[in-house]
Amino acid sequence: MAIKDFIRERFFPHIWCPGCGHGIVLNSLLRAIEKLGMSKNEIVVISGIGCSSRISGYVDFHTLHTIHGRALAFATGVKMSLPELNVIVPMGDGDALAIGGNHFIHAARRNIDLTAIVMNNRIYGMTGGQYSPLSGYGILATTAPYMNIDYAFDTVELATAAGASFVARSTTYHVQQLTKILRQAILHEGFSVVEVLSQCPTYFGRKNRAGSAVDMMEYFKNHTTPIGSKAKKDHPDLIERGVFVEKEMSEYCSEYDKIIEKAMKGRT
Amino acid sequence: MAKPKLKAHVINREWCKGCGICVHFCPKNVLELDDTDKVFAARRSDCICCKMCELRCPDLAIEIETEQDD
Numbered sequence: 001m002a003i004k005d006f007i008r009e010r011f012f013p014h015i016w017c018p019g020c021g022h023g024i025v026l027n028s029l030l031r032a033i034e035k036l037g038m039s040k041n042e043i044v045v046i047s048g049i050g051c052s053s054r055i056s057g058y059v060d061f062h063t064l065h066t067i068h069g070r071a072l073a074f075a076t077g078v079k080m081s082l083p084e085l086n087v088i089v090p091m092g093d094g095d096a097l098a099i100g101g102n103h104f105i106h107a108a109r110r111n112i113d114l115t116a117i118v119m120n121n122r123i124y125g126m127t128g129g130q131y132s133p134l135s136g137y138g139i140l141a142t143t144a145p146y147m148n149i150d151y152a153f154d155t156v157e158l159a160t161a162a163g164a165s166f167v168a169r170s171t172t173y174h175v176q177q178l179t180k181i182l183r184q185a186i187l188h189e190g191f192s193v194v195e196v197l198s199q200c201p202t203y204f205g206r207k208n209r210a211g212s213a214v215d216m217m218e219y220f221k222n223h224t225t226p227i228g229s230k231a232k233k234d235h236p237d238l239i240e241r242g243v244f245v246e247k248e249m250s251e252y253c254s255e256y257d258k259i260i261e262k263a264m265k266g267r268t
Numbered sequence: 269m270a271k272p273k274l275k276a277h278v279i280n281r282e283w284c285k286g287c288g289i290c291v292h293f294c295p296k297n298v299l300e301l302d303d304t305d306k307v308f309a310a311r312r313s314d315c316i317c318c319k320m321c322e323l324r325c326p327d328l329a330i331e332i333e334t335e336q337d338d
Contacts, residue, residue, distance in 0.1 A: 003328070012283055013327060019287030023326025031323070175323040201287075213326075214292040 003030040006040065008060050015054060017125075019213025021172040021198030022052050025090070025119050028175050030059070032182035044087045046075045048100060051126045052092035052119040052198075069099030072107045075114050083113070083253040086186055090117040093134040094124050097153055101133070108162035111190045112252035116164075117182070118155050118193065121200035129203030140207045155195040156244050165190035167245040171197040171220035174241065181243060190251050197224070197239070272317040272334035277309040283329035290321035290330055 007030065016023050033043065043061040047053035049068035056063040062085070066074045075089045096104050096118045107114060123141060124130040131141035136152035159167045166188040170178040178196060185192035199205065199216035210216050225231045227242035277299075286305030299321060300310040307330060309315065319332045 007328070013285065013329075016326065018285035019289060020326055023328070024289075024324055027323065027325060027328060030328075172324075172326075175320075179323075213287050214289055217289065217293070217324075 003027075003034055006030045006033060006060055007058055011058055014058055016051065017200075017202045019199065019201045020051070021121060021196075021200070021213070021216075022055065022119055024172040024175060025052075025117065025178075025196050025198060026055055026058060028178040029055075029088070029090070029117070029182055031179045032186065035179070035183055036186060038086065042084075042086055044075075044078055044085050046071050046078065046087060046089050048091055048095040049126075050092035050095045050124065051200075052090060052121075053095060055090045055119075069095055069101075070103060071095065072100060072103040072114065072116065076107060076110075076112055079112055079114060080253060080256065086115070087113070088115045088117065088186065090119060092124075092132075093118060093120040093122060093155075094132040097155065097158070098133045105158070105162040108159055108164040108191050108193065110252045111163060111165050111249050113189050113191070115182075115185045115188075115192045115194070117185075118195045119198045120155065120195055121198045121204055122152075123200050123204040123207075125200045125203050129207055135204075139204075142203075142207070155193070159193040159195075160245050163191075163249075164193045164245065165247050165249045166192035166243070168193070168243040169195040169197070169239070169241045171217075171224055171241060172199060173217040173220040174224070177241065184243065184246075188246065190249055270336070272336045274312070274315050274317050275333040275335055277312065277315070278331040278333055279307055279309075280327075280329040281306045283327045285327055285329075287326065289324050289326065293324060294321055 045056045045061050046064040047056040048071035056065045071089050075087045079087045122135045129142040131144045131148045134152045135148050139148045168181045185194045201213040224241045225238040227240045284306045291299045296314040298311045298315045317334050321330050
C-alpha cells in the first residue's frame with residue numbers, strides 16, 4: 001500500500017505551517033506503518049491537544065482526538081479493552097510532559113503496550129509560543145520575553161527512569177533512522193517512547209533567531225550524534241540519538257489477564 | 269540491485285507550501301522553488317532517485333516515481 005492510502009486526503013493540505021517538523025513526523029510514521037504491512041484496522045492513533053495532536057485527524061486509521069495531556073489515559077482504556085490493536089499516541093512536548101506528565105510516567109511505569117511519540121518542538125505552537133517543559137534554560141518565548149530560567153526535562157532519561165521498556169530519540173532531519181525507530185517502537189511489546197526533535201520555525205525559530213525550517217534541521221544534523229559515538233566524547237554537548245533502552249518486561253494487559261484468571265478460579 | 273530509473277517528479281502544487289526543505293537537502297541540487305514558491309524539478313536529469321525529498325517533505329507533496337516502482 002502507498003502512504004497516500006493511509007491519510008484522509010480530504011483534510012489536506014494540512015494546517016501545519018510551512019516547514020513544520022510535525023509533517024515530517026507524519027511522513028515517517030506513515031512509512032513505518034507501511035513497512036509493517038498491517039491492516040488499517042489494526043492501528044489506533046490517539047492524540048491530545050496541540051499542533052502535534054492534529055496528526056490523528058490526518059491519518060486514516062482508527063483515531064481518537066482527546067483532551068489535553070490525557071491521550072495516554074484514553075489509550076490505556078482502548079488498549080485494555082482491545083489489546084490486539086496497536087495503539088500509537090503522538091503527543092507534543094507540552095501535552096506529553098507538562099499537562100500529561102503524570103499520565104506519561106505512570107503509563108511508562110505500568111509498561112502497557114502503547115507507542116508514545118513525543119514530537120518535541122520545545123514550545124507551545126498552537127497557543128502562540130509559550131515556553132514548555134522542554135524549552136530549556138536561556139530560551140526565549142512569548143511567556144519568557146527576557147529568558148526562560150526553567151531547566152528542561154530530558155525525555156529519554158525521564159522515560160527510562162519511569163520504567164519504559166523501549167526508549168529512543170531521533171530528529172526530523174534523520175528521517176530514515178526515524179522511520180526505522182518508529183517501526184521498532186510499534187513492534188515492541190511494552191511501553192515505547194520515541195522522542196523526535198521537531199522544528200517550529202514559526203514560534204521557536206523566530207523567537208530564538210534559529211532561522212528557517214531548513215536552518216533548524218541543519219542544527220539537528222550538526223548537533224546530534226549516534227549513541228556512544230566518539231564525537232560525543234569529544235563534544236559532550238551533542239544530543240545523542242538512537243535506541244537507548246530495549247528490554248523485555250511483562251506487559252500490563254497480559255499481567256491483567258493473569259489476575260482475571262486467578263480471581264475467576266473455580267468459577268464459571 | 270539495478271539503479272532505479274527516474275520516471276517523474278510528481279509534485280502536488282496544492283499541498284506544497286514552499287518551505288524549501290527538499291530544495292536545500294537534495295544532494296544533487298535538482299529542485300528549485302518557482303515564482304509562486306512551489307517546488308519544481310529544475311535539473312531533472314541530475315536526479316539520482318534517492319527519494320530524500322519525498323521522505324523529508326512535511327506536506328507529502330513530492331513523490332519520485334521510478335521504473336522499479338511498477
